[in-house]
Amino acid sequence: MLTALVAMGAVLASVTPASSSSPVGQAERDAGQGKLVWSSCNDPATPALQCAMLDVPLDYAHPDGKKIKIKVNRLPATAPKSRQQGPILLNPGGPGDSGLWMPVSIAGKIPQDVASTYDWIGFDPRGTNASEPHVTCDAHYFDGERPDYQVGKGTSKAWLEKSAKYAADCAANWSWFLPHMTTVDNARDMDSIRRALGVQKINFYGGSWGTTLGSTYGELFPSHVRRMVLDSIVGPTISWYDHNILQDKEHQRRFDAFAAWTAKADSVYHLGTDAAAVKRAYYQVEEALRSHPVDAAPAPGRIGPAEFEDTFYGGGYTFLRWPRMATVLSAYVTRNDTRPLQIAYNMYAAPGADDGTFPAYNAVQCTENAWPRDWEFWKKDQAKVDAVAPFYTYNNMWYNAACMFWPYQGNQAGRLKITGKGLPPVLLFQATEDAATPYEGGVAMHKALPGSKLVVQNGGSFHEILFRGNSCLDDTFTAYLRDGTLPAGKGFIARTCAAQPDPAPVYVTPTPAALKTQAPTALPPTHPEAVRGVW
Structure with missing residues (x-):
């Protein structure tokens, strides 16, 4: 059976995705000219919230080809026109998590004299949630009771079969879409949103994978960035496996x-x-x-x-x-x-x-890097990790095991290289004890983005540390959004904030x-x- 699974992985891996790290060509710059027709979201708690669907190209290399739809919402600025600062796009991470809850939530957590000056823009990444189509590979993949995660309990064969079948199910139904769900594709969707909003520059706040999305957007479209905040940061060069x-x-x-x-x-x-x-x-x-x-x-x-x-x-x-x-x-x-x-x-x-954003998670992580395809390698390598970190290693291993069989082999060059060329100063937030996006990621991103300012919560362990009631962090964010003020510290870390008790x-x-x-x-x-x- 293991031989058959490896063979299946080799067959699926023979399909090569379109490059996700190619430069933006003229056709791509002209693509994504869909329109946003706003209507009420019918949210009784926030009547001002507006919703729309935006047509974008499935493949930005072929902008006149098949279109998909992105769900977008907006909490409009209420300040006088002379004080408005344009749209701020929002992403909570994932990959694939919905951002539609963010405009109301985040705008409600900062002083209204600042919140009122922005159009707060949420969206669902392509293929997820209320965007169309909503990709589902196996609606019952997470149903309990699932096989034991611990390899010593004899369930590895069951998990390998389950993971291989999930990858095959995705390929069977979504081969036309999966290669176009990378971070770069999502960043280009953000620029389509920008154009549909009719603005030259956008602001951005992103957390977790949203930091990868934001930095990728900044690399592709630096002249269209006004202000950018990255919270709980994925390192720009590390492979997803590592x-x-x-x-x-x-x-x-x-x-x-x-x-x-x-x-x-x-x-x-x-x-x-x-x-x-x-x-x-x-x-x-x-x-x-x-x-x-x-x-x-x-x-x-x-x-x-x-x-x-x-x-x-x-x-x-x-x-x-x-x-x-x-x-x-x-x-x-x-x-x-x-x-x-x-x-x-x-x-x-x-x-x-259903399986929620899991197809998007796999489409990003499995496709953007070359993953090990050999179960024997995984078994030996992950055993070394489990020896020092038994709490989560095998849980996390099986969550990512579909990458062994994913139908699109990862790009050997990895994700788009982040240089920060042409970007304004980016504000970075990172906790030292963050488990989901470890501290090393914030350090690496700061080094990759010249002119960026790094704010560190020493001893902090929240994942996504803003809007948790820490005034040191939140006031730094607010000052930047108010008028572009950055922390004044001259060292590698521009400001240090204490952890909550x-x-x-x-x-x-x-x-x-x-x-x-x-x-x-x-x-x-x-x-x-x-x-x-x-x-």
Whole structure:
């Protein structure tokens, strides 16, 4: 079977995508002249919010060919025309996460004398969410109970088959689209939005993969950038395979920090007074779920060890989840109570109606770099990582395993080279303990963008650190948007901000109705609603 899977990967890999790093030609500059016809989004909470669909070329090398649609929304500026500063495009990362929630959310988090001067623009990346078409490869790919992530449990064959089938299903239905879902394609969509807005320059805020999108846009279209903010940064030269290994090691550090925090609160959670005892409790629950999975209701299926791991890894994105995570362990170990686990799974890990943005994630990551195609290499290499970072390594490995079989071989040259040539000063934000986009990425981007200013949250661990209530960070962002003011520090780091304190340890008791009413969120872990503080 493994031989057949490798052969399948070789066949699928023989299809070569259009280059994603070619320079912008005249035809591409003239492409994307679709129009935005705004109408109400019918949002009762924000009547001013407007929506539109924008036609863009599927392939910017052939601008007169097939068109697809991008969903765009806008919260218009309300300041007098003389004070308006143009549109600011927004992207939360992913790759593929919806940006439609961002105009209202972010504009509401900064002073209105600044927010009112911008048109806040959200959009859904091509092939995702409300853009058309919405790419779906296997609507039930994330349904529980899924095979155990740990290779020592004998499930590697099942995961290889599952990953190969996912890649084949994507190729069978979307071979005409998948090669055109790269970061460069999305950056060109942003320029189509700019043109449709009728402006010469745009502003941009992006987090996580949005930093790759923003820096790529700046490389392709530097003369069209007015201001740019990148928050929680992917390094501009690291391969996606290597980036995931960095994530594994940083998620281990965050899990260690969670265990130490929980141990200090033994009077609340009763899991032991040292981090090792808390970790033993975690693996005790995971082992129990191998033989006795828990009903996932109201989500379909059951919660086994894979679903359990999915519920917990989000603690590396935000420690606001730590009290709920500790409660899950405490309830199970000390009370044999599975309700907190069921609720947490439905909040943080249960699948949505289909495979969501996973096709876009794969289309970007698998296509933009050359990935190892040999399972024997993965098995040996990932075992080395797991030896030092067992919390997340195999979870993350299988999440990315479709890249072994992806139908479009990655570009050997990697992603578009970022030089910053012609760009105005870019404002960079990075936390030192970020697990999803490790600190090295912020350092590398700062070096790649001459004139950029790096703001570091020392000891901070949030992924996407703005708009979390840290005035040092948020005031720096606001000053830049207000009038272009940059932090004045002359060193490599222009400004250092303190981290927020750890959350208070609280045993979070669900209400009797919580289990019946809690529905799956299917939200990205950085979305504000995905880290709400109550059950």
